[in-house]
Amino acid sequence: MISILQIVVVLFALFALSRAFLRFKDSKITKKELALWAIVWIAAIIVILIPGTTSIVAKMLGVTRGADVVVYFSIILLFYLVFRVYVKLESIEQEITKVVREVAIKKKKK
Protein backbone atom coordinates (compact mmCIF):
# COMPACT_ATOMS: atom_id res chain seq x y z
CA MET A 1 0.00 0.00 0.00
CA ILE A 2 1.49 3.30 -1.12
CA SER A 3 0.50 6.37 0.89
CA ILE A 4 0.08 9.93 -0.38
CA LEU A 5 3.15 11.00 1.59
CA GLN A 6 5.26 8.45 -0.25
CA ILE A 7 4.04 9.67 -3.63
CA VAL A 8 4.75 13.31 -2.71
CA VAL A 9 8.25 12.58 -1.46
CA VAL A 10 9.14 10.43 -4.47
CA LEU A 11 7.86 13.10 -6.87
CA PHE A 12 9.86 15.73 -5.03
CA ALA A 13 12.98 13.58 -5.10
CA LEU A 14 12.58 12.98 -8.84
CA PHE A 15 12.08 16.71 -9.38
CA ALA A 16 15.21 17.51 -7.36
CA LEU A 17 17.15 14.85 -9.27
CA SER A 18 16.09 16.32 -12.60
CA ARG A 19 17.16 19.78 -11.42
CA ALA A 20 20.58 18.40 -10.51
CA PHE A 21 20.90 16.86 -14.00
CA LEU A 22 19.89 20.11 -15.68
CA ARG A 23 22.41 22.07 -13.61
CA PHE A 24 25.06 19.54 -14.53
CA LYS A 25 24.20 19.92 -18.24
CA ASP A 26 24.60 23.70 -17.88
CA SER A 27 27.94 22.92 -16.19
CA LYS A 28 26.86 24.82 -13.07
CA ILE A 29 27.85 21.85 -10.89
CA THR A 30 30.66 19.31 -11.29
CA LYS A 31 30.36 15.57 -11.90
CA LYS A 32 31.22 14.95 -8.25
CA GLU A 33 28.45 17.20 -7.05
CA LEU A 34 25.99 15.55 -9.41
CA ALA A 35 27.02 12.16 -8.03
CA LEU A 36 26.48 13.42 -4.47
CA TRP A 37 23.00 14.69 -5.24
CA ALA A 38 22.10 11.55 -7.19
CA ILE A 39 23.10 9.38 -4.22
CA VAL A 40 21.13 11.57 -1.80
CA TRP A 41 17.90 11.59 -3.79
CA ILE A 42 18.03 7.98 -4.97
CA ALA A 43 18.63 6.93 -1.36
CA ALA A 44 15.63 9.05 -0.36
CA ILE A 45 13.44 7.29 -2.95
CA ILE A 46 14.59 3.83 -1.85
CA VAL A 47 14.06 4.62 1.82
CA ILE A 48 10.60 6.07 1.34
CA LEU A 49 9.38 3.21 -0.89
CA ILE A 50 10.96 0.38 1.13
CA PRO A 51 11.06 1.66 4.73
CA GLY A 52 12.60 -1.65 5.85
CA THR A 53 15.95 -0.68 4.30
CA THR A 54 16.67 1.81 7.07
CA SER A 55 16.42 -0.96 9.68
CA ILE A 56 19.07 -2.98 7.82
CA VAL A 57 21.44 -0.01 7.81
CA ALA A 58 20.54 0.73 11.43
CA LYS A 59 21.48 -2.81 12.48
CA MET A 60 24.77 -2.55 10.61
CA LEU A 61 25.61 0.67 12.40
CA GLY A 62 24.31 -0.49 15.76
CA VAL A 63 21.49 2.05 15.92
CA THR A 64 18.19 0.77 17.29
CA ARG A 65 15.68 2.43 15.01
CA GLY A 66 15.80 2.80 11.24
CA ALA A 67 14.25 6.26 11.38
CA ASP A 68 17.12 7.45 13.60
CA VAL A 69 19.65 6.52 10.93
CA VAL A 70 17.84 8.76 8.46
CA VAL A 71 17.95 11.65 10.93
CA TYR A 72 21.66 11.11 11.66
CA PHE A 73 22.58 11.05 8.00
CA SER A 74 20.44 14.11 7.30
CA ILE A 75 22.23 16.06 10.02
CA ILE A 76 25.66 15.05 8.69
CA LEU A 77 24.62 16.08 5.20
CA LEU A 78 23.33 19.43 6.45
CA PHE A 79 26.55 20.10 8.34
CA TYR A 80 28.54 19.32 5.26
CA LEU A 81 26.41 21.59 3.08
CA VAL A 82 26.61 24.48 5.54
CA PHE A 83 30.38 24.07 5.67
CA ARG A 84 30.58 24.15 1.90
CA VAL A 85 28.47 27.28 1.70
CA TYR A 86 30.73 28.87 4.32
CA VAL A 87 33.87 28.06 2.37
CA LYS A 88 32.30 29.27 -0.87
CA LEU A 89 31.23 32.51 0.81
CA GLU A 90 34.74 33.02 2.10
CA SER A 91 36.22 32.66 -1.37
CA ILE A 92 33.64 35.10 -2.78
CA GLU A 93 34.63 37.57 -0.03
CA GLN A 94 38.25 37.26 -1.11
CA GLU A 95 37.30 37.85 -4.72
CA ILE A 96 35.33 40.98 -3.85
CA THR A 97 38.38 42.25 -1.98
CA LYS A 98 40.54 41.67 -5.04
CA VAL A 99 38.17 43.72 -7.18
CA VAL A 100 37.93 46.52 -4.61
CA ARG A 101 41.74 46.53 -4.32
CA GLU A 102 42.28 46.77 -8.07
CA VAL A 103 39.87 49.69 -8.31
CA ALA A 104 41.56 51.41 -5.36
CA ILE A 105 45.03 51.03 -6.87
CA LYS A 106 43.91 52.19 -10.33
CA LYS A 107 42.33 55.30 -8.85
CA LYS A 108 45.20 56.07 -6.51
CA LYS A 109 45.35 59.73 -5.53
CA LYS A 110 48.68 61.38 -4.88
Added chain:
Amino acid sequence: MKTYIVVPAYNEERTIVSVIRGLKKEGYDNIIVIDDGSKDRTYKLVSKENVILLHHVFNRGLGAALGTGMRAAIEEDADIIVTFDADGQHNPKDIRRLTEQIKKGNDVVIGSRLLDTKGMPWYRVVQNFIGNIVTYLLFGVWTTDSQSGLRAFSRNAAQKIRIKTNKMEVSSEIIGEIGRNKLKFKEVPIKPIYTKYSLSKGQSLLVGIKTFLKLVLRRIMG
Protein backbone atom coordinates in the same frame (compact mmCIF):
# COMPACT_ATOMS: atom_id res chain seq x y z
CA MET B 1 66.15 53.45 2.55
CA LYS B 2 62.66 54.61 1.65
CA THR B 3 60.18 54.08 4.45
CA TYR B 4 56.46 54.05 3.72
CA ILE B 5 53.82 54.28 6.42
CA VAL B 6 50.61 52.39 5.66
CA VAL B 7 47.58 53.64 7.59
CA PRO B 8 44.33 51.70 7.19
CA ALA B 9 41.37 53.87 8.16
CA TYR B 10 37.70 53.08 8.60
CA ASN B 11 35.49 55.84 9.98
CA GLU B 12 38.40 57.65 11.64
CA GLU B 13 37.45 61.27 10.96
CA ARG B 14 38.16 62.17 14.58
CA THR B 15 41.79 61.09 14.56
CA ILE B 16 43.09 60.55 11.03
CA VAL B 17 44.28 64.08 10.32
CA SER B 18 46.20 64.39 13.56
CA VAL B 19 47.70 60.93 12.99
CA ILE B 20 48.92 61.98 9.52
CA ARG B 21 50.32 65.26 10.82
CA GLY B 22 51.98 63.49 13.73
CA LEU B 23 53.75 61.18 11.30
CA LYS B 24 54.89 64.09 9.14
CA LYS B 25 56.19 65.91 12.17
CA GLU B 26 58.46 62.93 12.83
CA GLY B 27 59.76 63.19 9.27
CA TYR B 28 57.72 60.47 7.60
CA ASP B 29 56.55 61.98 4.34
CA ASN B 30 55.71 58.79 2.46
CA ILE B 31 52.29 57.99 3.87
CA ILE B 32 49.72 55.73 2.28
CA VAL B 33 46.20 55.99 3.70
CA ILE B 34 43.62 53.40 2.77
CA ASP B 35 40.10 54.64 3.29
CA ASP B 36 38.28 51.36 3.75
CA GLY B 37 34.86 52.50 2.57
CA SER B 38 34.33 54.90 5.47
CA LYS B 39 30.87 56.34 5.88
CA ASP B 40 32.11 59.50 7.57
CA ARG B 41 34.35 62.30 6.29
CA THR B 42 37.60 60.29 6.44
CA TYR B 43 38.13 60.37 2.67
CA LYS B 44 37.33 64.06 2.35
CA LEU B 45 39.62 65.04 5.20
CA VAL B 46 42.55 62.91 4.03
CA SER B 47 42.28 64.11 0.43
CA LYS B 48 43.26 67.57 1.68
CA GLU B 49 46.47 66.19 3.20
CA ASN B 50 49.55 65.58 1.09
CA VAL B 51 49.53 61.77 1.17
CA ILE B 52 48.88 58.86 -1.16
CA LEU B 53 45.22 58.04 -0.73
CA LEU B 54 43.54 54.82 -1.78
CA HIS B 55 39.82 54.33 -1.54
CA HIS B 56 37.99 51.03 -1.08
CA VAL B 57 34.57 51.32 -2.69
CA PHE B 58 33.11 49.02 -0.02
CA ASN B 59 34.24 48.38 3.50
CA ARG B 60 36.35 45.23 3.27
CA GLY B 61 37.94 45.11 6.71
CA LEU B 62 41.36 45.62 8.24
CA GLY B 63 43.04 42.73 6.46
CA ALA B 64 41.90 43.87 3.04
CA ALA B 65 42.99 47.45 3.74
CA LEU B 66 46.43 46.34 4.90
CA GLY B 67 46.80 44.15 1.83
CA THR B 68 45.98 47.08 -0.45
CA GLY B 69 48.34 49.40 1.42
CA MET B 70 51.26 46.96 1.37
CA ARG B 71 50.81 46.34 -2.32
CA ALA B 72 50.72 50.07 -3.05
CA ALA B 73 53.87 50.54 -0.97
CA ILE B 74 55.69 47.81 -2.89
CA GLU B 75 54.66 49.49 -6.14
CA GLU B 76 56.10 52.74 -4.80
CA ASP B 77 59.44 50.94 -4.34
CA ALA B 78 59.39 51.13 -0.56
CA ASP B 79 62.33 49.52 1.22
CA ILE B 80 60.64 49.44 4.60
CA ILE B 81 56.88 49.29 5.10
CA VAL B 82 55.38 50.27 8.45
CA THR B 83 51.74 49.68 9.36
CA PHE B 84 50.29 52.24 11.71
CA ASP B 85 46.80 52.41 13.25
CA ALA B 86 44.60 55.38 12.41
CA ASP B 87 42.94 55.59 15.82
CA GLY B 88 45.78 57.51 17.40
CA GLN B 89 46.97 54.78 19.76
CA HIS B 90 50.51 54.65 18.37
CA ASN B 91 53.27 57.12 19.02
CA PRO B 92 55.08 58.08 15.78
CA LYS B 93 58.30 58.25 17.82
CA ASP B 94 58.11 54.46 18.28
CA ILE B 95 58.46 53.83 14.53
CA ARG B 96 62.20 54.45 14.61
CA ARG B 97 62.71 51.57 17.05
CA LEU B 98 61.08 49.23 14.55
CA THR B 99 62.81 50.46 11.39
CA GLU B 100 66.20 50.29 13.12
CA GLN B 101 65.65 46.57 13.64
CA ILE B 102 64.77 46.12 9.96
CA LYS B 103 67.99 47.89 9.03
CA LYS B 104 69.81 45.45 11.30
CA GLY B 105 68.60 42.61 9.11
CA ASN B 106 65.26 41.52 10.58
CA ASP B 107 62.44 40.84 8.13
CA VAL B 108 59.50 41.70 10.35
CA VAL B 109 59.39 43.74 13.54
CA ILE B 110 56.28 44.06 15.67
CA GLY B 111 55.78 46.79 18.22
CA SER B 112 54.57 44.96 21.29
CA ARG B 113 52.33 46.77 23.74
CA LEU B 114 52.74 43.97 26.23
CA LEU B 115 56.42 43.82 26.92
CA ASP B 116 55.39 46.57 29.32
CA THR B 117 51.70 46.43 30.22
CA LYS B 118 51.59 49.55 32.32
CA GLY B 119 48.51 51.60 31.47
CA MET B 120 46.74 48.83 29.62
CA PRO B 121 43.36 47.87 31.12
CA TRP B 122 43.46 44.34 32.61
CA TYR B 123 40.74 42.98 30.32
CA ARG B 124 42.81 44.05 27.36
CA VAL B 125 45.79 42.18 28.74
CA VAL B 126 43.63 39.05 29.08
CA GLN B 127 42.13 39.52 25.62
CA ASN B 128 45.51 39.90 24.00
CA PHE B 129 46.85 36.89 25.87
CA ILE B 130 44.03 34.76 24.46
CA GLY B 131 44.84 36.13 21.01
CA ASN B 132 48.46 35.11 21.47
CA ILE B 133 47.56 31.58 22.55
CA VAL B 134 45.21 31.11 19.61
CA THR B 135 47.88 32.42 17.25
CA TYR B 136 50.47 30.08 18.74
CA LEU B 137 48.22 27.01 18.58
CA LEU B 138 47.25 27.67 14.98
CA PHE B 139 50.50 29.00 13.53
CA GLY B 140 53.23 27.92 15.91
CA VAL B 141 54.80 31.33 16.47
CA TRP B 142 54.81 32.84 19.94
CA THR B 143 54.45 36.60 20.24
CA THR B 144 53.72 38.79 23.21
CA ASP B 145 51.35 40.94 21.16
CA SER B 146 50.00 39.18 18.11
CA GLN B 147 47.25 41.77 17.69
CA SER B 148 49.46 44.85 17.53
CA GLY B 149 48.85 47.26 14.67
CA LEU B 150 52.36 48.73 14.63
CA ARG B 151 54.56 46.54 12.46
CA ALA B 152 57.50 47.01 10.13
CA PHE B 153 58.35 44.84 7.15
CA SER B 154 61.35 44.70 4.89
CA ARG B 155 60.47 44.89 1.21
CA ASN B 156 61.41 41.25 0.83
CA ALA B 157 59.09 40.20 3.67
CA ALA B 158 56.20 42.31 2.39
CA GLN B 159 56.47 40.61 -0.98
CA LYS B 160 56.43 37.15 0.56
CA ILE B 161 53.54 37.64 2.94
CA ARG B 162 50.19 36.72 1.46
CA ILE B 163 47.23 38.30 3.16
CA LYS B 164 44.07 36.35 2.47
CA THR B 165 41.78 37.20 5.35
CA ASN B 166 39.71 40.33 5.19
CA LYS B 167 39.06 41.35 8.78
CA MET B 168 40.69 41.41 12.23
CA GLU B 169 42.10 37.91 11.79
CA VAL B 170 44.80 39.49 9.62
CA SER B 171 47.00 40.20 12.66
CA SER B 172 47.35 36.52 13.47
CA GLU B 173 47.56 35.66 9.80
CA ILE B 174 50.62 37.88 9.43
CA ILE B 175 52.27 36.05 12.34
CA GLY B 176 51.41 32.78 10.57
CA GLU B 177 53.02 34.05 7.39
CA ILE B 178 56.17 34.91 9.34
CA GLY B 179 56.37 31.27 10.39
CA ARG B 180 55.51 29.86 6.98
CA ASN B 181 58.12 31.96 5.18
CA LYS B 182 60.66 31.49 7.99
CA LEU B 183 61.16 35.25 8.23
CA LYS B 184 63.49 36.79 10.78
CA PHE B 185 61.21 38.29 13.36
CA LYS B 186 61.67 40.53 16.37
CA GLU B 187 59.50 42.35 18.88
CA VAL B 188 60.29 45.73 20.36
CA PRO B 189 58.38 47.38 23.20
CA ILE B 190 56.16 50.32 22.29
CA LYS B 191 54.05 52.63 24.41
CA PRO B 192 50.47 52.84 23.25
CA ILE B 193 48.42 55.95 23.90
CA TYR B 194 45.19 54.75 25.45
CA THR B 195 42.31 57.13 25.14
CA LYS B 196 38.63 56.40 25.56
CA TYR B 197 38.40 56.62 21.79
CA SER B 198 41.20 54.21 20.91
CA LEU B 199 39.92 51.72 23.47
CA SER B 200 36.44 51.77 21.97
CA LYS B 201 37.87 50.67 18.63
CA GLY B 202 39.22 47.28 19.75
CA GLN B 203 37.64 43.90 19.24
CA SER B 204 34.54 42.95 21.21
CA LEU B 205 34.09 39.41 22.52
CA LEU B 206 31.74 38.52 19.65
CA VAL B 207 34.16 39.83 17.04
CA GLY B 208 36.90 37.90 18.84
CA ILE B 209 35.00 34.64 18.50
CA LYS B 210 34.30 35.30 14.82
CA THR B 211 37.97 36.11 14.32
CA PHE B 212 38.87 32.80 15.94
CA LEU B 213 36.59 30.81 13.63
CA LYS B 214 37.95 32.55 10.55
CA LEU B 215 41.50 31.78 11.66
CA VAL B 216 40.71 28.10 12.11
CA LEU B 217 39.28 28.06 8.60
CA ARG B 218 42.30 29.87 7.22
CA ARG B 219 44.54 27.28 8.87
CA ILE B 220 42.55 24.37 7.42
CA MET B 221 42.09 25.78 3.95
CA GLY B 222 45.62 27.11 3.66
